[in-house]
Amino acid sequence: MQIVFALYDQFTALDAVGPYEVLSRLPGAEVVFAARERGPVRTDSGLTVVADAAFEEIDKCDLILVPGGPGTREAVLEGQGLVTWLRLVHPTAQWITSVCSGSLILGAAGLLKGLDATTHWSVRNELEATGATYVPERAVFQGNIVTAAGVSAGIDMALSLAARIAGDVAAQAIQLLIEYDPQPPFDSGSLAKASPETIGFLTENPSAG
Numbered sequence: 327m328q329i330v331f332a333l334y335d336q337f338t339a340l341d342a343v344g345p346y347e348v349l350s351r352l353p354g355a356e357v358v359f360a361a362r363e364r365g366p367v368r369t370d371s372g373l374t375v376v377a378d379a380a381f382e383e384i385d386k387c388d389l390i391l392v393p394g395g396p397g398t399r400e401a402v403l404e405g406q407g408l409v410t411w412l413r414l415v416h417p418t419a420q421w422i423t424s425v426c427s428g429s430l431i432l433g434a435a436g437l438l439k440g441l442d443a444t445t446h447w448s449v450r451n452e453l454e455a456t457g458a459t460y461v462p463e464r465a466v467f468q469g470n471i472v473t474a475a476g477v478s479a480g481i482d483m484a485l486s487l488a489a490r491i492a493g494d495v496a497a498q499a500i501q502l503l504i505e506y507d508p509q510p511p512f513d514s515g516s517l518a519k520a521s522p523e524t525i526g527f528l529t530e531n532p533s534a535g
Contacts, residue, residue, distance in 0.1 A: 336397025
């Protein structure tokens with residue numbers, strides 16, 4: 327199974343690295359990091375990930391994952407080859423997935439029209455502008471298209487997807503291997519659970535998120 331992580335400048339590291347830790351452990355998985363051109367791609371936190379291939383070098387794959395991040399809008403507006411590549415390659419893929427605001431890129435490629443989808447809560451209106459219906463869930467499966475909510479939700483999505491690809495036992499074994507047993511100190515991980523004070527703080531201090 328060839329899995330392509332589609333990167334662009336200023337994507338969020340965990341959007342890609344979280345699912346990578348799960349999907350790269352699928353039996354027979356071959357992971358490729360791709361971007362407009364080969365070489366380093368800078369995340370929004372300053373971490374650099376090296377793209378093994380340029381989009382134009384890949385004309386088919388089994389699974390595509392598009393992360394989100396502050397660079398999403400530029401990736402759509404400036405092209406960076408990603409939207410065009412998605413339109414060309416997605417028919418060859420068994421699964422097309424996104425994490426966080428990466429769903430906006432799927433939407434820009436015309437892949438979410440008429441579908442339920444999720445994304446980071448802060449861009450839910452932008453998601454609906456692409457023709458999708460926003461659903462406030464961690465992961466949404468619509469045929470072979472899977473969208474995940476913000477950042478950490480990518481791990482949950484990847485485990486659910488791993489179960490569909492390789493079975494529940496394999497997915498559970500991967501979960502145990504990476505010891506994914508979240509026990510957060512606060513119950514403030516979604517818009518529905520967060521207090522008005524928390525939401526207000528993030529609104530006033532967007533760099534905190």
